[in-house]
Amino acid sequence: MARPNEEVATLLQEYADLISITGGDAYKARAYEKAARAIGGYHEDVSTLDLKGLQRIPGVGKSIAEKVLEYFETGSVHAVEELRAKIPAGVRRLTEIPTLGPKRAMTLYEELGVASVEELVDAIHAGRLRGLKGFGEKTEENILRGVRLLRQAGERVPVNVAMELAEEIVAELSRVAGCRRCVYAGSLRRWRETIGDIDILAAAQQPGPLMDAFTSLPYVDYVVAHGDTKSSIRTTKGLQVDLRVVAPDAWGAALQYFTGSKQHNIRIREIAVHKKLKLSEYGLFDARSGERIVSESEEEVYERLGLPWIDPALREDRGEIEAALRGELPRLVTERDIRGDLHTHTDLTDGLCSLEEMVEAAARRGYAYYAITDHAPNLRMQRMSDEKMLAQRERVRELDGRYRGMRLLHGAELNIDPEGNVDWPDAFLAGFDLCVASVHSHFNLPREEMTRRLVRACENPYVNIIGHPTARLIGRRPGIDADFDEVFRACARTGTALEVNAFPDRLDLNDELILRAKRYGVKFAIDSDAHSTVHLGLLRYGVGTAQRGWLTPDDVINTWPLARLREFLRKGR
Missing domain, CATH: 3.30.210.10 (DNA polymerase, thumb domain)
Structure with missing residues (x-):
């Protein structure tokens, strides 16, 4: 099941959206969004914390902490229920459409009476949005694209949500007397990025006890089927899980x-x-x-x-x-092959943990090296400055090697602007050990401009890795439109690696693009993009995606010894 932290984070984010939809205070909405991110990435189980413990979480004040306690005590929050009651469920569903947003959803409801996704699509096709301020032809195209994304997602869940539940069920059933083996199968075992339902397979001579234990799990909402060889349940979170029990010899x-x-x-x-x-x-x-x-x-x-x-x-x-x-199957990269993480953040920008906390957590994972890559100044909300970055670099140098001998690399996540430029001049960039460069804005540039933008970033001698290259958010934002074959050629030519971003809502590059890029001889970096110590463990999903893309350890630069990695990072300079 989802961690209590993630449940609370989802609830607080919904509250922030409800505040925005109802025209509430924008500052209050942002405060709840910030608290949602902080709680979602917090290292302790928030369900075990008291009021003071909750208030120690960055961005969580007394009022928010009290709502968290209310949720765990009663299963709901009165303030959230109050706002939910003011808004039709269909309008809340509209806010889930990528590119639409809560304010526009409420405008559609108030001005046109649109209260469902289907009504919105009909209104667009009938031309009813054209008279609304801020709703032009391009907006309609973006909304329809968002609707397609929403429908494609359907009732599918991110791989990490399915994995956490599947592993919990496997652990529970493995303890049942007579269970010889138990694993998850299906698309989850194949590391698909989203999962429709979970398949659990068990081996036992007598399936009855396993079936009874399975249908009695505490998070069962209702039993879909209870049979001798197959049973199905629907969890309280709406996910279907199927259990099949076979004889050990099959x-x-x-x-x-x-x-x-x-x-x-x-x-x-x-x-x-x-x-x-x-x-x-x-x-x-x-x-x-x-x-x-x-x-x-x-x-x-x-x-x-x-x-x-x-x-x-x-x-x-x-x-x-x-x-x-032909005897040519690749020896796929595994999590054990990863020697270090090359894209992580601290609380200097939008991370939740200090530099020391992140480094200590990385060292516990047994890494040989670890990179800190906080955001650069052109992402203005992060308030980065030259002075802050140089002070962090000095502290990184002080900590280098102090944590189980792990070597530290000081880097930055740069912003690729519409022309393909990045934040700092060459003289400043030369001081970093590595630079990740990513698209964080202007997602709808024409294809030719977007391609030139990425190619120019690759040609920068100080850009080592293109972070989350398509900038997609699964089910929420489509990837940018670019000629990626041209980008792959530029990466191979310039010695620029492409990231396989392990955050479950990104998994970017995806497996199909990895397969294409690999044919050009591109190298890759599998990174967590961690904003908290908890996020470092998400690396497994990047590795699973890399395996689907047929990557070997030699394809992945952060499986290499530090000396070889440093040579690659010089990029021929």
Whole structure:
């Protein structure tokens, strides 16, 4: 289930949106947004804190702390319920449309009576928005694009939300007497970026106790089905989870089958047919005699079909079977290969933890090196200055090597402006160990301008990594429109790495673009973009995305020894 911190963060963000929708104080709305971010990234479980403990969280005053306590005591917050009652549910749904925003949603309701996504789409097609101030043709296009994103997301959840719940369920069921094995399967095991429902697979001779334990979990809203081999539940958060229990001697075939993807499994079954075999979730059988040949492990199933075991992250029918037949499957990068994180933030800008706290947490992860890359001054809300950055650099140098011998790199996350320039002149940039450069504004430039913007940033001799290259936010903001093949060529030519940003609402680059970029010889950095010590652990989702993109340790610069990394960061200077 979601961490209590994340539940509270979601509630406070909703309250901030409700304040904005109802025309409330903008300062108050921003205060609740800030508190939501702070609580979401706080390292302690806020459900265990008292009033004073909550007030120690940056941005959480007495009034907000009292609302948090009220939520854990009663399950709701009166002030939030009061504002919810003032706004039709359909209007709140409108605020979820990327690019629309709460104020415009309320304008549509008050001026046109639009109270649902469907009514909004009809109003756009009927031309009813044209008379409203601030709603031009371009606005309509952006709203329709946002509606498409919202509908694509549907009831899917980010991979981290599904993973936390799946791991909790697996842990609970693994303790049930008679459970021989238990894992999550399906798209979650393949590291898809969003998950529709969770598939859990268990092995036991007697499935009854597992089914009873599963349908009795504390976060079950209702039981969809309760059977002998399959049961389904809907959680209190609206996510469906399916449990299948198989006999231990059918484990391997069942795990292969229920992991998918559908396209991969079709190809695997075709290979079985050509070998006069039949593959199902119960095993691999001789097609003529019906005798089961193998089924206890995935490795056995693949081997009997003349294939090496194929990592689940690759099972999308994107050439993995051909590579397996040629003996050319990649040795995929793993979290253990990562020697350091190259994109992180502190409370000097929009992070929640101090430099010392972030460095200590990184050292506990066993990193050999670690980069601090706070925001540069052109992102004005962060109030960065030359003096602040130089003072931080001095402190970084003082701390270098003090935490379990971990080496510290001082960097910055620069802003790529519409012309492709970055924040500081070369003379200042030369003092950094590395620079990440990212698009943080002007997301709707024409394709040619956006392409030139990124290519020019790559050509800057002090830009080492392009951060979250498409600038997308999954389900909330589409990626920028650029000729990424041209960008990939520029990265390969200039020695600029592309980031695989591990934050679950980014996962940027995505797997398909990683595959394309890799063909140009581009190198990558898998980074957490952590704004809190809690976020450092999100790196696993970046690694999963990199695996889906077929990346090996050699493709990823932060798996390299420090000497090799430093040579790459010089960028030929």
